[in-house]
Amino acid sequence: MIDRTTSNIPRRILALRSIFSSNRAYREFEERFRYLLERRRTEIDADTVAEARCIALIGASGSGKTTAIRHMIATRPDLVLGDPVSGRLDVASLPVPTPATLKFVGQTTLAALGFQLQRERTAQTIWDMVKGHLHERRTLFLHYDEAQDLATHQTPKEMTSVVNTLKSLMQHPVWPVGLILTGTAELKTIINHDAQLARRIYPIELPRLDLVFDAARALRLLQLYAERAGLIAGAEVTTTEFAARLIHASAREFGLLIELVIAALEEAMLTEAEILQTGHFTAMFRKRAGCIDGLNPFVASDFEHIDSRRLLDLGGDA
Ligand SMILES: Nc1ncnc2c1ncn2[C@@H]1O[C@H](COP(=O)(O)OP(=O)(O)O)[C@@H](O)[C@H]1O
Ligand SMILES: [Mg+2]
Secondary structure, rough: OOOOOOHHHHHHHHHOOOOOOOOHHHHHHHHHHHHHHHHHHHHEEEEEEEEEEHHHHHHOOOHHHHHHHHHHOOOOOOOEEEOOOOOOEEEEEOOOOOOOHHHHHHHHHHHOOOOOOOOOOOHHHHHHHHHHHHHOOOOEEEEEHHHHHHHOOOOOOHHHHHHHHHHHHHOOOOOOOEEEEEEEEEEEHHHHHOHHHHHHHHEEEEOOOOOOOOHHHHHHHHHHHHHHHHOOHHHHHHHHHHHHHHHHHHOOOOOHHHHHHHHHHHHHHOOOOOOOOHHHHHHHHHHHHHHHHHHOOOOOOOHOOOOOHHHHHOOOOO
């Protein structure tokens, strides 16, 4: 029995937010990670050293990259993430800092490994220290989120040193470390910068949703979240036209679609509705984007011409 009192809404929303919805790209990501993890562990057990590999998960903002990596790390019971006694940290994960200079990225990586620099060091020394700490903490994978930032404002020469550093982590003669890079399409600039690096990378893309082909999937997700929220999806939000509007409003991003569905359910809860209707989506989008109905994909007749990405302030197209 669902407690429908208003005071309970935050808890119900939190429960919806904690649902992880899988998709094909995620399954591929997970499978690839599992394979590389097993391979690395087998090599360690056999006392052999082989070059590590890299997985790149590429998708626009709102596609679900950060959620995917967090979920993957959190749901693998075999990963040790900071053992208080041994210090073992199987996966170290951090966003690329700004500015993404080689030195600052190194320094931030060191901090993520639990080591604060006390004095000024050269980039070379910092990265040597990073490698030492990765070994000490027995880190198997290093994850950089927003990895496309490694390429921003870099001269070709700087880019080469970033790429060489990444390669040197994977090729370390004693303790090679696998890389996971998550980022927008600009991440491909880094990958394509160097053929040797490209060869070591397994790229996975979180594709944009399609207004037609993904309509049924969008409606299934909507139905599932409504059910979990204890609401009924009204007939008007189960049509393929509504699905197209919803997908378009989400800038065709999987994660964002879920985020908007949850926000519409919240809107319905706040108005004490039992049936989820178009009006809840319209109101939710109006509040979120601060736009007039003419620019609201849930109302406007020519919704396909609306730039949802810009309205939702998601940044560039990538
Ligand atoms: N697989 C998923 N299941 C449920 N919600 C998701 C999923 N992926 C993303 N989301 C939701 O979509 C939103 C954007 O996801 P996020 O991971 O931040 O995207 P990105 O890192 O690609 O910009 C978040 O609110 C998140 O909760
Ligand atoms: Mg993210």
